[in-house]
Amino acid sequence: MKQDIHPTYGPVAFRDRATGRLFVTRSTLAGRPRGDGADARVDVDGTSYPVIDVDVTSDSHPFWTGTARTLDSEGRVEKFRRRYGAGA
Secondary structure, three states: OOOOOOOOOEEEEEEEOOOOOEEEEEEHHHHOOOOOOOOOEEEEOOEEEEEEEEOOOOOOOHHHHOOOOOOOOOOHHHHHHHHHOOOO
16 A cells, blocks of 8 residues: 555544534544634543534434424425415
């Protein structure tokens, strides 16, 4: 294999934005600087890890939590009648 072409692979903490729970694992994102220039880190059990915020994890995903997110609470028929009138 070629030397010095592979990204840095190391420990990183992923933080769920919805619940705040941390998941410590290994990733190539560990050696990648953030876009704003800041180096966000978090301490877990006395060890400092770079932290990456994610929107959805198994801790907040509706499939794993058993709660459904309703995006459209209005039914299709009601929406049609409201839009085009009751006689349509």
